Amino acid sequence: MSPILEVEDLYKRFPISGSRRYVQAINGVTFSVGAGETLGLVGESGSGKTTVGRCIVGLTELSAGRIRFKGEDISKPRARWPRHLLGKIQLVFQEPGESLDPRMRIGRSIEEPLLALKVPPSERRALVAEAIERVGLSREMLELYPAELSAGQQQRVAIARAMITSPELVVLDEPTSALDPTARAEIIALLMKIQAELGTAYLFISHDLSTVRFISHRVAVVYLGMIVEQGDVGEVFAAPRHPYSAGLLSAVLLPHPHFSLESSIRLEGEIPSPINLPQGCFLASRCPLAIARCRQEMPPPDNLGGGHMVHCFRHRDVASMDHASDTFAEFQREAERILAGQKTAGPVCNLGGTSNG
Amino acid sequence: MPAFAQSIGLPPQNSAAVALLVERLRVEFPVLRGKPKVAIRDLDISIRPGEILGLVGESGAGKTTLARAILNLPPAPGRITAGVVQFDGVDLLRLSEGELQRIRGRDISMVVPNPRGELNPLVPVGVQLASIAQVHLDKDRHSARAMALEMLQAVQIPDPERRMRAYPHELSGGMAQRVVIAIALMCSPRFIISDDATSGLDVTVQAQILELLRHLVRKQSSAMLFITRDIGITAHFCDRVAVIYRGEIMEIAPRESFFLAPRHPYTMLLLAAFLHNPQLRRAWTPPDASVRANVDTEIGCAYTDRCPRARKICQTTKPLLAERISGHFVRCHFPLERE
Amino acid sequence: MRIILYIGRRLLFIVPQLLGIVLVSFLLVKSIPGDPAVLMLGPTATPDAIASLHRKLGLDHSLPVQFWIYLKNLAHGDLGTSWQTTRPVLEDLIQRFPATLELVSLGLLLAVLIGVPLGLASAFNERGWLAGIANFYGLGAGSLPDFWLALVLIFIFYTTLQWVPAPLGRIDLTIVPPPPVTGVLTVDALLAGDWQAFRSAAGHLVLPALTLGLINAGPILKMTQSSMEKMLQSDFSRYEVLCGMPRRLVVRHALRNALPSVVTIISVLYGFLIGGAVLVEIVFSWGGAGQYAVQGVLNSDFYPVLGFVLFSAIFSLFVYLVVDLIYFAIDPRISH
Structure with a gap:
């Protein structure tokens, strides 16, 4: 897969009004997204993952670095992009209720991106009809206002609006965080169906790791504006090499009492302020494995092969602490058996048992 | 293994003692020129001392209404129209406001979500904590302050001396959540209601908060009603799990039985939703979800219009919450049969 | 710091x-x-x-x-000369501004004394009879013109009952005004120990101040009521009730949160009334600064108008500064 999006050494800092200091939101982020691929960007609030998304779609100006879309430079505000790239990269926000104009009918909202592309009205109507049906809503809904729709339906409309220009890349910024579990599952299924049909690439930004596990091909773990680990989603989830990834994963709670993504690594405290970045590795203050070196220098990226990259001096120790085990996949098999109404495999003795501590 | 998932000692099954008993509780919201909307319908639950009961439901299912109705303080303009909330031998729904004041926050306390909005913005955190001790435990200013500080230490807030003087807006979400937990546990209550207490938190902070909550609850041997949207938490944190849909309990069972052998179609859908397996999800959704049967939920099953197994009888007769195997109750005419 | x-x-x-x-x-x-x-x-x-x-x-x-x-x-402190009074504007204003200030301050004080308690009482009991009275009053005060109310009060208390002196100026013509120190007659009279002058000045002050008080209590009442109601229904008040806090504590905390918006409306009214009380000044021949400025506008007498604008601007800025200091004292979110 040749990458369609390449982000190279991205930095972004926001000045704090009334002071000479900065919020250092992104601190050197490098990744790429292949055509038709989903890259999950996971991290906690304040990690800068949303800012990365906004920089890519040209809503936020970057402080340094380079973003290329199919080889063309787009590291500038959207207004100054080459014309033929407009509509090729779209964004879906977390709160559909806020991204849709409450005084605009659904049909008008979906149509809007086409206006900027100067699509003639006759074509627009056909495209809108196609778009709303693609997201599983009926054409009658085009006449409604956002307030008359459920949150899940609103998010479908937001997706229809993003998809109407046939984008090759969609940045999905926490598209399901505001939704109930059943509505969330429907939206995820819809996104996967669209990807299968149209081959759209996704940058899926989320703090919900289990959803990321199911929707992504690759995953990048963000901490304080840095990608600390990235790689194939199955590999990272089964054998995380960065203590932060391991800690983050161990906090995921699967709906089965016998499966947990446990780790001997436990993170203490909370994410530090992005105003005063710590010296050395950003995780050092919370990391149980931190050594003196971690507090002095930033670990360089270490390539583990197969696109698996990690920023940690002690990633080999992380690997040896926990056995690699794809608990997610094992849980999934077991849960599918339960849901099919079949008997479980007897008294399960902690199939996900990976802990040695 | 996360400590809170570590073999939670099941509550004494044989103990007849009940920490809190809710019977036939009904909460209605008036509707302009129409029949009132029933938010909680004839709901029964009992929680044993030392037990953590998980209550899972989606938004609008009546979770918060139930939590607040237990304290006889339903969200306005809702009204409790029937039922009993028995605690310590008395029915809380029959107490005067003054008598309730002495129970709320002292014997039964609540951990709320979005704590930064719930704390008074103009009062330092330490003062808010201390005033609980002053009001409920008749402590003087000095010892109330000492207790508050002790509590902040217990919930593992870094630098508690300084945090005592902090205002709510100076705290992070996780820290504010710890403060609210400290307030809830201040008087060693016998019953704690946690209403979506971890929803706004990051997963690593959530893990810390859950562990803390479990530890303190066990230490004080309190009972807890743990309300959440996230079915995953209950699998590791609760002794028993209940699913609520439109103000009714659909399934309630001990944790193992609930997750290893769920029986209600709605529970199945919730679990399938977690897996993001389209086939399974479709199997637990009616074939034509857009055609919604207009069921009178007063006489029929509330889940009829979303249920793939619904038949005629579901619209006309409400199923009882019936015990299938020991301790595992399901409200369904056609539950999954296992064994 | x-x-x-x-x-x-x-x-x-x-x-x-x-x-x-x-x-x-x-x-x-x-x-x-x-x-x-x-x-x-x-x-x-x-x-x-x-x-x-x-x-x-x-x-x-x-x-x-x-x-x-x-x-x-x-x-150089020269605000120009008024061709009508043929006196320097600064001198005119130093004489007249305190008159307006005296009237407006007392009027506003009355408005606060009426509006705040009524607003609080109706917020505590949203469906009680006091709330009914407060709603009616808020509506009435908002729709009555102040000069009309002034005329009604003059008719009742001067013409009919003869309780107050004639609505002609700030002090009886037969009484020698006290030596000006602050320019505020009642205060100057007290400073001079001249009780007769004080009684006369106070008597003249009663009706115009009452007019302003009754009218301006309306917005203060509505603001107190709505912000107090909002605070009592807010998440943190509800949480305090859930925690079993006694009612008086919940109310006290809510009150403190409602205070900033009440202070704001009072300060806005204060600044506004310096010029806005002009109709009442005219009805009572008060000879205040507002009246002076209006005469200037009508007669193309520029300098009094400019001087008045300058004076009231300084006054408003001063009031807002005081309000900010009050916010500082109340709300830690601002001071931190």
């Missing part, structure tokens, strides 16, 4: 703010049609006479030059 820094910065900004206000009002006043020279010389004036008067008044210069001259004089 922070607070001193803050005040310093505010004071620093006052000068450019005032300059801006003076510029805008200078342009506005100059754009009012009417030629003072024509009005001063009367209908029989010759064009030559008018032209020479223009020269004397400096009206032959271009607008920017006129403004520059005005500013230069201003820097």
